Amino acid sequence: MEENRQIMRALATAMNRIDQMYCDDVTRIGVKASELWLLYALDDGAPHSQKQICQEWGLPKTTLNTTLKQAEAKGYLTLVPIAGKRRERQICLTAAGQAYARQVLRPIYGAEDAALQATLDRYGPAVVAALVEAVDYFGRCLRDSFAKQMEEKENDDNP
Numbered sequence: 001m002e003e004n005r006q007i008m009r010a011l012a013t014a015m016n017r018i019d020q021m022y023c024d025d026v027t028r029i030g031v032k033a034s035e036l037w038l039l040y041a042l043d044d045g046a047p048h049s050q051k052q053i054c055q056e057w058g059l060p061k062t063t064l065n066t067t068l069k070q071a072e073a074k075g076y077l078t079l080v081p082i083a084g085k086r087r088e089r090q091i092c093l094t095a096a097g098q099a100y101a102r103q104v105l106r107p108i109y110g111a112e113d114a115a116l117q118a119t120l121d122r123y124g125p126a127v128v129a130a131l132v133e134a135v136d137y138f139g140r141c142l143r144d145s146f147a148k149q150m151e152e153k154e155n156d157d158n159p
Contacts, residue, residue, distance in 0.1 A: 025111070031104055034059060034067040039101040040108075042077070042093050049088045076100050 026036045041053045050068065054061050068091065071077045076097030079089035093101060120128055 022108070025108070026104070029104065029107070032067070034063050035071065036104065036108070038064065038067050038071065038091075039104055042091060042097075043101050043105055047090050047092070049082060049085075049090055051088055053091070071097065074100075 022036065023033045026033060037057050037059060038053065041048055041057055050061070050064055053059060054064055059067075068077070068079065072079065074096075075094055077094060078092050080092055082088045082090050116128070123131075
């Protein structure tokens with residue numbers, strides 16, 4: 001068990017350091033983390049709803065809603081009703097929003113590309129692909145384990 005604690009602490013520390021780098025760097029260029037993740041999510045060119053972004057990126061609904069309103073007021077995006085969905089809207093970057101996203105994301109993508117290339121050079125594509133697959137799998141297992149533990153705790157608290 002103690003070995004598991006050490007592994008989890010090391011993994012949590014590494015993930016927190018990565019998150020902190022994004023937060024620190026975007027703050028230096030005058031962008032909030034929630035705005036960065038919104039731009040990052042929308043930069044793939046695919047249609048997204050607020051619900052999808054919250055689920056995929058782990059952003060609280062209220063935080064994303066505030067960020068969307070601010071970006072819409074600046075003319076960076078539009079919210080388009082989704083057919084058959086009562087309240088959901090598709091988030092679309094405007095031309096100004098696309099230009100802004102490119103400006104904000106350029107240094108982020110540059111740093112990511114350099115770090116990924118260094119990692120590929122050291123470990124090779126197979127190990128990097130396995131790392132991504134393992135982290136994704138671990139995340140799904142952890143989500144399921146958290147859900148189970150919280151359910152058990154609720155049952156214990158309410159006999």
